[in-house]
Every structure is written in structure tokens, then in C-alpha cells.
Amino acid sequence: MEDLLSALRHTLGDAHVLTASGDTAAYLTDRHGRLHGRALAVIRPADTVQVAAVVRLCRAHRTPIVPQGGNTGLMGGATPDPSGRAVLLSLGRLNRIRAIDPDNDTITAEAGVVLAQLQDAAHEAGRLFPLSLGAEGSCTIGGNLGTNAGGTQVLRYGNMRDLALGLEVVTADGEIWDGLRGLRKDNTGYALRDLFIGSEGTLGIITAATLKLYPLPAVQYSALLAFDCIRDAIAFLSQARAGFGAALTAFEVISDTALGLVTRHVPEQAIPLTPGRAWYALIELSDSEGEAHARARFEAVVGQAIEDGLVADATVAESLAQSQALWALRDQALGVAQQRDGGNLKHDISLPVSRIPDFLAATAAALQRHFPGVRPVAFGHLGDGNLHYNVSHAPESTPAALFADEAAINELVHDSVHAHGGSISAEHGIGQRKRGALLRYKSPVELALMRRLKQAFDPLGLLNPGKVLPDSPTEISP
């Protein structure tokens, strides 16, 4: 492998082929410090041509490649296995915004651009790039594309696949596919773009993308609502979609249990509603007219729902500071509260919205039957049917006891999701942590089609091996 390393150094320069453990450690451990991989080297190409060159070199040496963006993924998709055979390819230096076209409402950016930088660049051009998620200060566009990232604005703007018009990709052969089209309609062949998006670097390496921009809303308006049951929240979601139209850009729900963790562990977080209701929703209107119109619409739609008895209580953010406090509840306090509670078992799931009430009832009952006392901590993006359904330890027990049951609890939750027509990974992807579960929940027909795609695009199996696709039908775990 010294041959490969010296060829890589020749191509990229010594400074961009890292082998000392002090230099590589941050790339080889996942964000949560749970997964530790090894690599022959961490390489940092400067541009697409260099990415193609190193793919050809690695291919000649039959050396696997693990692509990595901001290394913020939750499923271990960017962490190499412990064999040390692979090269870790960081896209971090491909960090240029290549073009902004306001008349076409598009931006073209390289894979290593940080999401927040892209949002800022769009904003400076008087446009909105709507993808928004917790890791936006460090995750990159390439990772967002590789995992088809979601976040809080999917209700209105869709996920990353919906926001991408064109891609530039380095194939497993080390060729460059220039698919950087800025077109909203293009029916000239197979959907290569959509296939590479969400494939987590297993079919090709995304090096740049042309993405959709939207007009900046004139004003954003947030409010916290309370509901007596999840069915009321769902009925109001339907009324809100009709009444607000596409101005409804977020509909986040938080269960009473989840809010209770915040009250207990993050007392400094303001919660401007009387507690004790079953569910809460943080909604956001993005209005194209202004403050007065947003307020009037809110009063009309929510006022009617209060009269109808659907909404039990409501409070609106009267200032930017109050609005930020509401979103801090959702974006920070909820996470901190779960950590301070000792951590829990996380499940990023989605369901048909209509089946969420039955799922919640059935899953809570099954958990109590098999793991008495554990607490479901549910919150998420009701508008897309995406729940973060986390399971916390029983109050009289310990987190350690909970984690000892991790496999069985994951299986119980995922079995219930599957039985209710849902997905075991709504927005975090598969990576290495959920690939075994695919064998349990995907049909043999679908797995066979996926394997054919992998074989067609990466016959040597060098692109991010051990990710997404289960190895073999004998590996079954939830």
C-alpha cells in the first residue's frame, strides 16, 4: 500500500494525505464517539478532478473509499470499518460556491460547503435555501445529499432530494458525470440524480450540486399550541394546511413526556403554556405579506380551531426573541433534557400521518408489557409523519439497564413501525448502524433490486463498503 500512498501524495501533495493518528483521529470517529474506524490514510483532495484521480488510483489498488463531509451523520455512514484497509476521502476542501443565479432561483455549490454557509450565501442574494437542521453549522451539502437530509421545513419545501436540480458525481470508475443542470423540468433519461442522492456514497461520490432557491418570506411567525390528544393535533394539521396554504412551513410536535423532561432538566427554558396537556405543537408561518397579515391569519385559523375544541391552548411569539425561545425549546432544550436524563434509545421513524395515533398507543402498550416503566419520549415533524420516538429508562431504573435491552427495544419499536406502514429511517439514513435491519423490513424483491444497482455502479464494491446494503441474508439484527 506504500505505492498507493506515494501516488496519493504525488497527486494531492504531502499535506493532504494524513496518516499520523493525531491528524486522522477526528475523521475516524463518529460525531457521538460511539464508532471508531481505521484508515490507510485520510486524504483531502482540492477539487473534482483530484477526487476523480484518487478514485482511479484507489481502484487500481483495489482500495475501498469512505467519503466524508462534515462527519455529523448519526448512522455511522462516514466512519470506516476497523480493518484499516480503506482510504477516508474528506470532501472538506471542495468548499466553493460556484454560482448563484437569482433569476433561475438556483445556487451551485461544492460538496464541502457547510449548510449554514450556503444558507447565508442565498440570503445575501435575497433568496432562501430552506434546508434547516440541527447540525447546519457543521454538516455539509455533500452529506446532506448523500443522506437525503430532512429537517424542520420538509412540510413546505421537501427534503434534500426535492431541493436538488443537478449533480456532479465521480463514478466508481473515476469518471466525472457533469449533471449540474439548473432545470425544473428535464425528462431526458433515467433519474441518475435521485439515485445518487440518498445512496450515502455507495454508488458514486457527489462533488457538487445545483440547488433550488426560494423567495425570502416577508415575515416568520411562530406559535406554541396545546392539544388534548394526538388525534386533535392531526385534525388541526389538516385544517392548518388548508387555512394557511403553503405558508405553513413547520409543524413540530412535542409529547407531554418530552416536555416534562425539559421542565425537569432544563428549568431555564421558558415554556409559555400551562403544562399538563397531552401534546404540544410548535408551528411556523412564513408569510409573503407581513406581520399584520400573518397575525390575522393565525387568529382566524387557530381561533376557529379553539372554538371547535381542537386546540386546547395557544400562545404566539410576540417578538423575535420570543420566537427564538420557542425554537430553542425544540432545537436545543429537548436534546439537552434527554442527555441530562441519562440518554435514551433513539428511533428516527416515519408513518402515514393517519396511523400515528394507533402506532403511539400500540407501541407504548407493547413497551410497557415487555419493559415495564420505560418512557416513550416522542417529538418530531408531524407535518411529514416523521417522529423521533425515543425510549428513556424507567424512573426507578438506570440508563445502563435500558441500554442492556437496546437490541430488543429497537426491534420492538421498529416492528411496530413496520406493522403500521412506516419507515425505520425517516431522515438519518442507514449507514452501518441500520443496515442489518433492512434484512428484516425490506422485501427480498427490493433488496435484490438494490443489490443490482450497487453491482451495476460499483462492481468492485469499493465505494463506502459496509454501508446501506446488508452484507448477506444471514446477517439479521434490528
Add this chain to the structure above:
Amino acid sequence: MEDLLSALRHTLGDAHVLTASGDTAAYLTDRHGRLHGRALAVIRPADTVQVAAVVRLCRAHRTPIVPQGGNTGLMGGATPDPSGRAVLLSLGRLNRIRAIDPDNDTITAEAGVVLAQLQDAAHEAGRLFPLSLGAEGSCTIGGNLGTNAGGTQVLRYGNMRDLALGLEVVTADGEIWDGLRGLRKDNTGYALRDLFIGSEGTLGIITAATLKLYPLPAVQYSALLAFDCIRDAIAFLSQARAGFGAALTAFEVISDTALGLVTRHVPEQAIPLTPGRAWYALIELSDSEGEAHARARFEAVVGQAIEDGLVADATVAESLAQSQALWALRDQALGVAQQRDGGNLKHDISLPVSRIPDFLAATAAALQRHFPGVRPVAFGHLGDGNLHYNVSHAPESTPAALFADEAAINELVHDSVHAHGGSISAEHGIGQRKRGALLRYKSPVELALMRRLKQAFDPLGLLNPGKVLPDSPTEISP
């Protein structure tokens, strides 16, 4: 082949295996009567299980299959070749709406459901299915999916791929993939759904789909605007997107030349604006509040644009009848006028919106240079960059003379589209009529990836052969 025919009769019943020319003729000629194919038989399975059974039978006999929906396609994608070797598989009997889920805003329908029926079923459930196009009274959901259909509402709701959440597909092996998920977020593997959509039956046969529904707008409001140049129309599009938000559901443009054909050939069509401007736009607001709000928004946004000098003239539809008359101009009169003018050479193209002015100027100049007197008749969906750029004969010449230059004119237009970063098929697909052109405009890398996909999913080449993919690198025509 008598073996196959008797096996098909055994499986489907004699009445659904058609071989008499009186029975098969309508299936073997494309909608415009330009393409004539032959087939071993026209078969009409009743359900997905029968589709899978006939695919397995045809596979065992190495017999190609041409799937067909409403047979309204413009590119010959559903017309078999003249060899008579293939079986034409009509999906027309798979015409059930399987489920409507208003809380999840989804509808599940079989491939043979006519688009207008689906729109009606959604409407009865108090929901909108937004795909809308000229052939909606006879085209089917399966064909809409196979060609990733577009239409007039893409600006707001996206094309058919954006409207589909899940699919049921019969593979080339005759297996059934049940991917009928009603989920807005699902990141559990490769984008099979998006790959089958738009593949025109060459990778698998779509038998059913779960599709997105939207709230019905409270009111729709249409207006006709006039502009002194295309740049003004583009600048106003940007202002309208910001000012109307997602309420802007259509932005159709019509050039002066195109409108002139209507004036001349369809005098009964009302055109409620003084002629003589360079471009006209038919815009539609879908308002979630009501008539008064839509009118006030229209006056605010268009009033400002008139003050700014962007909009030269404007008239609003004051009644449903006036609104229908405006849309009749776009949907019927334009087509009739072109027919009465002797027909023309049609190009369904898309461009980055920002490059449309340069494209129009450069293409018109090149046409005049090489084909003096021919008239570009341009109209289309400016909001998506999708133009129908048709070329009519020179006034002193004849349609026949124009059609004699068809190949050269197509090549000139498509070369210009390609040079301006556009697509030679925005919403009509490739079929058999544009497949040769792919060799001219697609990179070898992209064609190779497409061929790998075809090989992976249909190694025997039995699914709709001769469609989408060019046969060989020697076949080059525009």
C-alpha cells in the same frame, strides 16, 4: 408463438388477448397517427398479479413487452416497432382507486386510472390532486408516471415524480415490488421509486402508485398580463414568486407571434388585452383565504409592477366564465390556431429561466439565417423554464416545405437549447422519437450509466425495447 398466445389466453381469458386488426388498431397507432406499430397481440390483464404472470410468460418466450396507458404520449413511447414481435400490454383494466387517506393526504390508484378520474376522486374527498395537462381526460396515471408528466402546475406542486410517494412495480423478472408507501420521509435505501418514474416502462411496469394530495384552494384567480420584452416577464416572475408566495400556481407565457396565430385562425377566442406587446402571461393565484384577499394581493403585486414599468398591461378574470375563457386561450385556442396554420415543428424544451432571453434571440437569429421566413411560435411554462418552441412555415412558403427541413430545424433548435444549458425534452419524455438525439446531447458517461441501469434491471432487454436508450453509438440523429 402460438404457445405464448394460448398461455396468455389461458391466463387472461380469450376476451383479453386481442389479435384481430379491428381490435388492435387503436393500440398500435400513436395519438397523432404518425407512428404505426405491429404486435403479436394486445393483452389486457385485470390486475397486478396478472401483469406479473404475463411478464413471466413473455420472459419465458423471450418476447418483448410494450406497456401502454392512455396512448396519449407524444414521443411514441407506447407504440411498438413494426416487427410484430412484441406483445402490447394495456394497463387500462387496472383502473381502481384503491384508497384515499385524507389525514395522510394520499391517494392510492392503479396505473390505468384516468388522470381526470383521479382529480375527481380527490376533489370528492375535499382534496386537490394538482397534476393538470391537456390530455387529462384520457391519459392515465401509469403513463403520467412513466413519462414523469409535467403540465401547468409544476411551478407550485412539481412534476409527477414530486407527486409520487410510493409505487407498485412488476419487474422484468415478473416479480411484484410492493413499494406503495405513503411516507413523506423515508431514507431506507436507494431511490427505486424515482428510477422507475420517467423510465417509460423500460426498467419495470408500474401497476399502482400512492400519490400526494393537497388542500383545495379557497379560490383561484386568473389574469392576463402583457410585457414589452421577455426580460420584463422574467423580472416580474421573480417579484410574483416573492409577493404571492406559493399561491402563484401558474405562470404561462405566450409570445406575440403565438397570440397572432390565435387572432388570425381562431377569431372566436376572446383576447381581453390590446395586442401588439411582445409577450403575454396567463397567471393563476390559488388563494387559501378567498376572493377579496386574492384580489387585494393581485392589485398590490401587479400594481407595483405596473408602476415599476415591468407590466405593460393587465386584465383580470372577473368571473369563472372569464377565467375559463383565458384558460381556453392557453389550453385549446393555441393548439387549434397552430393546426389551422398548417401545423409546425414542435420542441418541448426547458432552459434555466435566466438564459431564456439569450436563447430566444440566438435561436431566432440562427433560424432566419438558415431558414429565412420561418416563424418561431413560443409559449409555455415560464415558471419552470419550460417552453414549447414550435417553428411554423414562412408565410410565403408551405408547411410541406417546412417539414422537408424537419431534421435540420430540429437539430438547430436542439443545438441551441443544449448550448444554453437546457433540455431537449422537458415534459414529454424520449420515447422512440428523441432517442437518437440523446447520443448527440448526453455525455458518454451519462449514457454508460443509463445502459448499466437498463442492463441491471432488464438484462434480456424485453421491457419496451427501442425506447429511451439509443441503440448504439452509430445511430446519431437529432
